Amino acid sequence: MSRAPTITKGQQIIELLEAYGVDTVFGIPGVHTLELYRGLAASNIQHITPRHEQGAGFMADGYARITAKPGVCFVITGPGLTNIATAMGQALGDSIPMLVISTVNAAGTEAQGCLHAMPQQADVIRPLTVASFQLNANDSVTETLAQVFAALEARNGTQLGPVHLQIPLDVIGQLAGDETANGVKQPVKRHDQLTEECTKALNQIQNAANVINQHSQIVILAGGGAVNAQHQVKQLAKTLDAPVVTTINGRGLLANHPLSVPASPSLEATRSLLAQADCVIALGTEMGQTDYDMYVNGGFPLLKNLIRIDINPSVIQATEQLGIHCDVSQGLTRLLPLLAPKQPSTSLGEARARTTRQEAFTExxxxxxxxxxxxxxxxxxxxxxxxxxxxxxxxxxxxxxxxxxxxxxxxxxxxxxxxxxxxxxxxxxxxxxxxxxxxxxxxxxxxxxxxxxxxxxxxxxxxxxxxxxxxxxxxxxxxxxxxxxxxxxxxxxxxxxxxxxxxxxxxxxxxxxxxxxxxxxxxxxxxxxxxxxxxxxxxxxxxxxxxxxxxxxxxx
CATH class of the missing domain: 3.40.50.970 (Thiamin diphosphate (ThDP)-binding fold, Pyr/PP domains)
Known part of the structure; x- marks a missing residue:
């Protein structure tokens, strides 16, 4: 990328966002974000103006779910960030990638009554993020954005979710210099990153295949982390003659399929199906309370021979399960050739699924x-x-x-x-x-x-x-x-x-x-x-x- 070395760091951020493939940003312009907007009109990024920053965050959430790209938001210091906090909390709970870029007042101005002043701004918002960064005066903008996008792609063992980048007002307007004259530091391609993770997990994938091949009464749990693996999930279900229970964010993965169970794991009928299984495969689901125990009655059964495939390492570390840290689509692509197909007459998967659907609806x-x-x-x-x-x-x-x-x-x-x-x-x-x-x-x-x-x-x-x-x-x-x-x-x-x-x-x-x-x-x-x-x-x-x-x- 070539350009005159006279743009501000705010303009440089716009250049970098565009280089990373960002096509849409959601935000309400303010005096504290002017430098982000200085370069926006000359870019190919479309700007969406909501009427409230919380709306910007929810829009970014919906955009990310449909495009599989992070939703990007610009917000001002202080109230802009607190207004979007609720949307960040929802995105964190559902593992939705979102980038929130805010400004912050310059260090040393805390006692001066500055506009939008917010003490410990980054500390307030950090619990609602998977990663938080600050661009300081001597930091490389290119290197900082590379770290931001690595976090958005859940590299380095993090989970998917909101990422926050804040930029002090005395930094965002500084001249960028010649830092990006030699080209943008491109992120690792997500496919290559996921391939590397799954390669590291090959031993666990083989161990999972060994367990699965020893059992016949298998049930699959599919969550939001499996929505980009629809073909592989269907192939897995058919190979194992296994009913597929979908969580809220996984609904539609096996639409109108005889092995589909589109019923909550909080229902007694679904829990009965899981309790009777001799092996359960959980794909891209954190197994959170609002899916698995919405009535908070503690009745969810102990699952036998639980195997979990998830990109979030924190959900696969329990000792009572076999955890595979891997993207669901790539993990199943490697697992499927290792599986011995089940005969439908052995486990009667469609009959088990049909009975569960009937009992769940009646319930x-x-x-x-x-x-x-x-x-x-x-x-x-x-x-x-x-x-x-x-x-x-x-x-x-x-x-x-x-x-x-x-x-x-x-x-x-x-x-x-x-x-x-x-x-x-x-x-x-x-x-x-x-x-x-x-x-x-x-x-x-x-x-x-x-x-x-x-x-x-x-x-x-x-x-x-x-x-x-x-x-x-x-x-x-x-x-x-x-x-x-x-x-x-x-x-x-x-x-x-x-x-x-x-x-x-x-x-x-x-x-x-x-x-x-x-x-x-x-x-x-x-x-x-x-x-x-x-x-x-x-x-x-x-x-x-x-x-x-x-x-x-x-x-x-």
Whole structure:
């Protein structure tokens, strides 16, 4: 890369981001980030302006899930960073790569009452990151960015998740000098890095094959870390005649397959399947509580001959399991040739999967069965849709049981960190990611009226870019999930009925289309009309009215 040696370090960062393949950044310009914006217009990076930094973080999250590239955000010192902290917490909980670049006031100015002053800024945000860096006056910008991207790619034994880079205000405007005149230090290609990790794990892979070949009643657990290994997971299931239980972020990996069990490991039926297995293979799942013990009853069974393949080394270090530190796709590519195919008559995998699906669905409370029918109607009407959910009741129902149409088409914030206000901005990020892939298929943001009010202003961002998002508002006049939780434990509901705004007036205010669903049978036509329009739409659904009309549909 050649350039005049008179640009600032802020401009140099833009050059480096572009060299690393960054095509989109999310941020709200401020006086403390001006030097980042000085070089942005001359680059090929598109800038997305949300209405709040938390929205920027959630957009980066949705973008990263769809593109498999880190979502990048620019935020100002102090309040910009604290505003995005919630989104970083959600990304950390779900192992989503995100780069947050912030400024910080110059050292020695702490007692001067500077604008946006925040004591120990990096220390405050560090617990929500997998790595945190500061670019100091004498640091090489090129070397620092190389370390940042190594962390984003989970090299050197780290997990995937948010990375923070902060730059003091007296450094970001310094002249860059000739440091990058000889070219950008390119990162190790991710494929080559993963190949190296899997090569180191060959002994464990062979040991895993030896264990698997000795057993017949095998069950596979597949999480979000397996979504890029759909072909290999399906081949593994067929080779072993093994049911595949998918976690929330793994849904759709085996869509409509006879070996698929799209039911939560927190359900008794799914736990029974796992308890009866003589070998369990866990792929790309941290086995966290919100997937495996959402009711916090401690009833998850002890798993026999547990084998785990995960890129995060921290989840495979327990002594009671065989851990393989490796990317799931590459690990399975090496494992599959070592396996002896099982005869279906030996373990009857499809029958075990079918029985589990039936018992799991029957176990669901009726509202969750109705939510399943509702969600299934959406995917029948729009087979290529991505559903991005908030912490709202249909999302909870779907997390318990729902077979998404494909990998990466079902994700929400009702897991891990468990935020509200996620669906709207995350759907925007997902839609922008799809558009970069020349795919303008619709995306649904499934949110409650309570969650919507956390992020109302981001509807304007969707309008800015005319994104094909259907903002589906499940309106129960407040925080319905929390109210039902209070009633379940004998607490008189209080504080759970904040009055929602007029959804049609909101749509008018933001210049987007609006529709109100009055009949469940009209859902498919409404969705198709919205998809055909290729523009944002608010679709309002009255929960009480809809639940009176939906009959549970048995999915098997």
């Amino acid at each position: 669901l409370p009726k509202p969750y069965q109705q939510h399943h029918s509702f969600l299934t109607a959406i995917t029948k009407a729009l087979p290529e849709v991505i559903i991005v959910g908030d912490s709202t009741q249909p999302a909870y129902g779907g997390n318990c049981y729902f077979d998404a149409p494909a990998a990466k088409t079902w994700f929400n914030s009702a897991t891990g960190f468990g935020t509200l206000g996620y669906a709207v901005p995350a759907a925007i990020g997902a839609a922008l990611g799809r558009r970069l892939q020349h795919n303008n298929q619709p995306i649904i943001a499934l949110t409650g009226d309570g969650g919507l009010q956390f992020c109302l202003a981001e509807l304007a961002t969707a309008k800015d870019w005319e994104l094909p998002i259907i903002f589906m508002v499940w309106n129960n006049q407040g925080y319905g999930e929390i109210e039902s939780s209070m009633l379940a434990v004998g607490i008189t509901p209080i504080g759970v009925s904040p009055k929602p705004p007029s959804i049609d007036a909101l749509a008018q205010a933001y210049g987007i289309n609006h529709a109100r669903l009055t009949s469940f049978t009209a859902l498919a036509d409404l969705l198709q009309q919205a998809a055909d329009n290729q523009t944002p739409m608010l679709l309002e659904i009255n929960e009480a009215l809809m639940m009176d009309q939906i009959e549970p549909t048995i999915p098997f």
